[in-house]
Amino acid sequence: MRYEAPRTLxxxxxxxxxxxxxxxxxxxxxxxxxxxRGGRLDPDLLVDIKGIPEMTxxxxxxxxxxxxxxxxxxxxxxxxxxxxxWPGVIDGANLIGSIQVRGRATAGxxxxxxxxxxxxxxxxxxxxxxxxxxxxxGRREAPxxxxxxxxxxxxxxxxxxxxxxxxxxxxPRSGDAYLRFIPRTEMDIAxxxxxxxxxxxxxxxxxxxxxxxxxxxxRALLVPEAAATLIGTKVDAEALKRLAAAVSAACRPIDxxxxxxxxxxxxxxxxxxxxxxxxxxxxxxxx
Amino acid sequence: xxxxxxxxxxxxxxxxxxxxxxxxLLQVLRDELQLTGTKEGCGTGDCGACSVTVDGRLMCSCLxxxxxxxxxxxxxxxxxxxxxxxxxxxxxFLEHAALQCGICTPGVLxxxxxxxxxxxxxxxxxxxxxxxxxxxxxxxxxxxxEAVLDAASEMRGG
Numbered sequence: 311m312r313y314e315a316p317r318t319l320x321x322x323x324x325x326x327x328x329x330x331x332x333x334x335x336x337x338x339x340x341x342x343x344x345x346x347r348g349g350r351l352d353p354d355l356l357v358d359i360k361g362i363p364e365m366t367x368x369x370x371x372x373x374x375x376x377x378x379x380x381x382x383x384x385x386x387x388x389x390x391x392x393x394x395x396w397p398g399v400i401d402g403a404n405l406i407g408s409i410q411v412r413g414r415a416t417a418g419x420x421x422x423x424x425x426x427x428x429x430x431x432x433x434x435x436x437x438x439x440x441x442x443x444x445x446x447x448g449r450r451e452a453p454x455x456x457x458x459x460x461x462x463x464x465x466x467x468x469x470x471x472x473x474x475x476x477x478x479x480x481x482p483r484s485g486d487a488y489l490r491f492i493p494r495t496e497m498d499i500a501x502x503x504x505x506x507x508x509x510x511x512x513x514x515x516x517x518x519x520x521x522x523x524x525x526x527x528x529r530a531l532l533v534p535e536a537a538a539t540l541i542g543t544k545v546d547a548e549a550l551k552r553l554a555a556a557v558s559a560a561c562r563p564i565d566x567x568x569x570x571x572x573x574x575x576x577x578x579x580x581x582x583x584x585x586x587x588x589x590x591x592x593x594x595x596x597x
Numbered sequence: 598x599x600x601x602x603x604x605x606x607x608x609x610x611x612x613x614x615x616x617x618x619x620x621x622l623l624q625v626l627r628d629e630l631q632l633t634g635t636k637e638g639c640g641t642g643d644c645g646a647c648s649v650t651v652d653g654r655l656m657c658s659c660l661x662x663x664x665x666x667x668x669x670x671x672x673x674x675x676x677x678x679x680x681x682x683x684x685x686x687x688x689x690f691l692e693h694a695a696l697q698c699g700i701c702t703p704g705v706l707x708x709x710x711x712x713x714x715x716x717x718x719x720x721x722x723x724x725x726x727x728x729x730x731x732x733x734x735x736x737x738x739x740x741x742x743e744a745v746l747d748a749a750s751e752m753r754g755g
Contacts, residue, residue, distance in 0.1 A: 339662070408729055
């Protein structure tokens with residue numbers, strides 16, 4: 311196996327697209343190295359992208375945040391301005407594995423590993439994050455919800471790399487939150503996850519909302535019909551009830567050792583409601 | 598396939614080694630550099646026995662390739678005591694009997710040191726959450742948590 315650590319995105323793309331045999335991007339390695347050790351994956355080439363400045367930096371410009379796909383979760387969590395602007399994105403980044411795992415694990419890896427239970431993904435989808443992708447045919451942008459297509463599968467073409475995430479400018483009175491259900495407090499994989507992002511007007515009426523759910527389908531879902539239950543309301547008990555129902559209706563989960571289909575459908579609604587309550591509280595606090 | 602030549606800093610000293618591209622930092626530490634204080638538990642990032650810091654960041658050395666630490670600074674358990682003088686955390690672990698079999702202990706100590714560098718006055722809850730990635734099957738954690746809190750207090754001059 312070859313190991314390469316290029317310094318530019320162009321060099322990384324050239325290595326990946328020119329590779330004979332299996333090539334993999336190495337970011338935090340918290341999924342990849344385990345898959346290699348377990349014999350599920352036997353790459354001929356690893357391209358370590360942590361020497362590429364765009365992929366390892368966090369930049370804030372007039373209310374817009376761009377963070378590299380290879381920034382470890384702990385660095386996101388410790389970035390005060392980012393944590394203040396996007397607490398829901400930080401909720402997701404702060405739930406993955408242990409401190410040790412978060413010292414390595416990255417949002418780019420979490421997205422491209424394409425686990426339906428990835429914790430950063432529903433939070434980023436709810437936030438309206440866009441990824442910047444660099445490949446053999448240049449650069450393109452795509453919403454986060456368009457990347458994973460199913461367990462372990464993405465819409466990326468050969469040689470394409472998710473380089474960075476862009477979080478849009480936030481209107482005032484905005485708040486976001488991500489919650490997941492696990493049977494213990496730490497070190498587990500989501501049974502269900504829910505990310506909510508909303509913006510209130512001066513009268514406290516919800517004007518914009520995005521709702522995303524994880525671990526209840528083959529990939530994290532954006533659920534516009536659930537967001538519609540919040541828009542135009544004061545996110546009161548009635549709206550939250552309709553939110554939970556719309557979220558449960560959008561679930562198409564599997565039965566597995568972590569939860570039955572029926573259980574996941576019910577709990578997804580509960581998690582969405584609770585996340586909406588936290589997002590609401592955060593939106594009110596910023597006003 | 599030629600081996601990768603890596604130069605790095607290990608517990609404050611320059612170090613260089615040759616490794617296979619597939620070798621983890623844990624394997625390099627134990628098998629190439631004969632620093633066996635860092636333990637292998639699960640090998641999949643779940644147990645924390647192989648905890649080290651790389652450029653000040655706590656991580657599992659089983660989830661890092663040796664080739665990745667080119668130019669980096671690594672701290673292992675071997676760098677914790679100053680000669681014969683134990684680090685306060687090490688001393689408090691002995692005083693509180695916060696270890697039994699000892700396999701998890703180097704990783705717990707490295708993780709606890711990393712916590713106290715960021716937060717010199719953690720609550721019990723903060724200690725428990727920070728150490729959630731360090732499994733111990735002997736102690737039941739209570740004595741570990743007490744030792745960390747006591748060491749923190751002493752290090753603050755309390």
